[in-house]
Amino acid sequence: MKSSIFFVVLTFSLILLHSCQQDEKTTEESLKSVYKDNFHMGVALNTRQITGEDSIGRALIKEQFNSITAENIMKWMYLHPEPDRFDFNLADDFVEFGLENNMYILGHTLVWHSQLADWVHEMKDSASLAHYMLNHIDTILSRYKGKVNGWDVVNEALNEDGTLRNSVFYNIIGDKYISMAFQKAHSTDPEADLYYNDYNLCQEEKRNGAIRLIKSLQDKDVNIDGVGIQAHWSLVYPSIEEIETSILEYAKLGIEVMFTELDVTVLPNPWDLEGADVDQKFQNNEKMNPYPESLPDSVDVKLAQRYEEIFELFLKHEDKISRVTFWGVNDRYSWLNNWPIRGRTNYPLLFDRDYEPKQAYYRVVGVKEDSQVEAEESN
Ligand code: G3I
Numbered sequence: 001m002k003s004s005i006f007f008v009v010l011t012f013s014l015i016l017l018h019s020c021q022q023d024e025k026t027t028e029e030s031l032k033s034v035y036k037d038n039f040h041m042g043v044a045l046n047t048r049q050i051t052g053e054d055s056i057g058r059a060l061i062k063e064q065f066n067s068i069t070a071e072n073i074m075k076w077m078y079l080h081p082e083p084d085r086f087d088f089n090l091a092d093d094f095v096e097f098g099l100e101n102n103m104y105i106l107g108h109t110l111v112w113h114s115q116l117a118d119w120v121h122e123m124k125d126s127a128s129l130a131h132y133m134l135n136h137i138d139t140i141l142s143r144y145k146g147k148v149n150g151w152d153v154v155n156e157a158l159n160e161d162g163t164l165r166n167s168v169f170y171n172i173i174g175d176k177y178i179s180m181a182f183q184k185a186h187s188t189d190p191e192a193d194l195y196y197n198d199y200n201l202c203q204e205e206k207r208n209g210a211i212r213l214i215k216s217l218q219d220k221d222v223n224i225d226g227v228g229i230q231a232h233w234s235l236v237y238p239s240i241e242e243i244e245t246s247i248l249e250y251a252k253l254g255i256e257v258m259f260t261e262l263d264v265t266v267l268p269n270p271w272d273l274e275g276a277d278v279d280q281k282f283q284n285n286e287k288m289n290p291y292p293e294s295l296p297d298s299v300d301v302k303l304a305q306r307y308e309e310i311f312e313l314f315l316k317h318e319d320k321i322s323r324v325t326f327w328g329v330n331d332r333y334s335w336l337n338n339w340p341i342r343g344r345t346n347y348p349l350l351f352d353r354d355y356e357p358k359q360a361y362y363r364v365v366g367v368k369e370d371s372q373v374e375a376e377e378s379n
Contacts, residue, residue, distance in 0.1 A: 031350075031361075032066040034368045038318040040104045042067030042325030044261070046333050050094045056355050057329045058097075067104035069260070069325055070094050071335070074107055075115040080136050083119055088143060095147050104323065106260075107148045109197065110137050111181045112155035113167035121168055129172045134184045141188040150193035152228060152260070153185050154178050158198055162209020178213065179222045186223040197228030197260055202238040202246040214253050226256030226322065232336075234265050235306050240313055247313075251320040259314070261327040263348035264306055264360075265336050266291070266299050289344040303347065304359035311367040330355050 031041040043065040048054035050073065061068070072078065073090040080086050098105035111133060123129040141151070157178060159165050169177040185194050196214060200206050210227065217224045227250050250257045268288055291299070314321055328334045330351035337346050350361040 029365055030064045031364065032064060034365050035324075036066075038315060038368070039321045040067040040323040040325075041065050042069060042104070042106065042260075042323055043329055044069045044071040044108075044325065044327050045094060045097075046071050046328070047073060047090065048333070049329065050090055050097065054333075057333075060329055060351065060355055062101055065103070065326075067106060067323055067325060068094070068098050069106040069108045071108075071328065072115070074140075075109060075112065076120065076136065077115045077117045079140060081117050083132060086139060091144075095144055099147060104150070105148045106323075106325070107140070107144065107151040109152035109155040110140065110185065111153065111169060111177070113165065113169070114156070116168070123168070123172060126173050129169065130177070130180065133169065133173070133177065133181065137181060137184045138188050141185055141192065145189045146191070148192065150195060150225070151185055152197040153181050153194045153224075155197045156199065157196070158206055158209045158213065160200060160203070160206055162205045162207075162212065164213075179217055179220055182217060182222045182224055193225040193256070194223055195226045195228045195256075195258065195260075196224060197230065199230040199232055199261075201227065201229045201250075202242045204242075207246055207249060211249060211253065214250075214255065218253070224255060226258055227253075228258045228260035230261040230327075231259040232261055232263055232265075232327070233306075233310075234269060235302050240309055243310070244313055244317070247317045247320055251317075256322040257317075257320050258323040258325070259321070260323070260325050262310075262324060263327045263334060263336060264303060264310075266295065266303055266347050267336075267344055270340060288341055291347070292345045295347045300347070300359050304363040307350070307360040308363040308367055311364050315367055315371055326350065 035041050041064070043061055045061065045068055046054075049057045049061060050070070052058055070091065073094060078087065079091060095105060097103075120129070120132070123132065137153075141148075157165055157167065157170070164170050164175055173180070182194055185192065196210065198206070198210060201210055214224060214227065229246065229250075247257050268290070270288060295303075314324060326349055328349055330353060331337075331347050331349050332353040334346055334348050336348050337344055347358075350358055350364060352358050
């Protein structure tokens with residue numbers, strides 16, 4: 001009698017547990033689970049998501065992604081606002097979130113000409129600027145040693161023709177600032193993965209410049225683990241062929257290839273603007289903001305097809321690609337609503353303004369599922 005009561009109670013508990021688990025489950029699959037054997041699936045977090053003000057976004061990040069990048073708060077102007085003062089409050093919270101959720105944490109970015117603190121622009125001599133640049137790297141990497149897995153050590157050092165950009169670092173320290181930055185990062189945290197990150201890296205001239213830059217570091221035995229192709233793309237730019245050539249060319253250098261800031265704009269491109277130079281800004285008008293209320297289905301389908309072809313290519317070269325990071329969680333907070341024209345309504349990501357998965361999301365998941373079916377059929 002006792003054992004049959006025990007059996008009834010146990011069965012009832014199991015049914016209850018099962019139905020609770022079903023309630024908690026929001027989607028059948030996640031980007032990170034579907035691509036777990038291929039590459040990290042990452043996302044950039046804004047301040048709201050780091051502080052928890054955007055709790056829905058934060059939950060979605062935990063559910064879908066296994067790598068995080070800070071969209072803004074680890075940039076020089078926030079982390080190092082005065083020569084002898086660092087502010088790690090938000091960065092600590094960001095890193096804590098990644099550690100709690102067992103994620104690959106990416107530090108973005110150590111040396112970049114943009115979003116610098118004003119005082120850096122006042123530096124006039126090479127020795128002082130080099131001192132502060134190395135101190136910047138050393139202080140930050142010492143704090144996050146063993147916690148942050150990889151760093152965008154140098155960001156956007158190249159012009160479109162592949163020559164070195166006239167940044168404050170280049171103008172004052174000279175081209176050696178790049179190898180100095182990588183060497184300091186490696187000596188402070190030898191375990192961290194170190195990357196060069198830039199936009200338009202699939203365009204031939206700029207790609208050749210990036211390859212020259214990486215080879216020159218390798219020739220000097222400077223540790224560089226990978227190249228971050230930012231991937232601020234459109235429905236047509238760059239072509240799949242250009243992306244594929246780039247994956248192959250960069251992989252020949254023996255380094256990891258990553259797509260680090262993926263988004264696909266669906267809005268008109270003023271004056272055929274390409275890439276992501278943050279200094280380029282234009283005026284808003286109706287022609288330039290054609291979908292202020294919602295995205296027509298025909299364009300949503302094009303976006304989904306574009307993401308599908310991109311992920312088919314990524315999967316084809318998964319042995320060379322270590323991470324794909326989206327530049328934002330959902331369309332609502334994408335930087336592309338404000339660049340290169342402020343106040344537009346853009347739709348570049350996989351989740352919509354209400355945090356719901358878009359057709360593009362299902363296509364990205366579908367690419368992997370289709371490849372598994374094909375593999376099973378051919379066995
Ligand atoms: O923090 C201020 C806030 O106080 C103010 O109320 C608000 C009003 O506009 O502006 C806020 O600052 C903005 C900041 O993002 C944080 O939201 C800046 O105006 C805005 O210019 C800044 O834009 C960022 C941009 O980098 C600046 O360079 C974007 O969010 C960020 O997505 C973008 O990210 C870069 C990568 O780091 C490198 N690759 C290109 C990529 C896109 O430009």
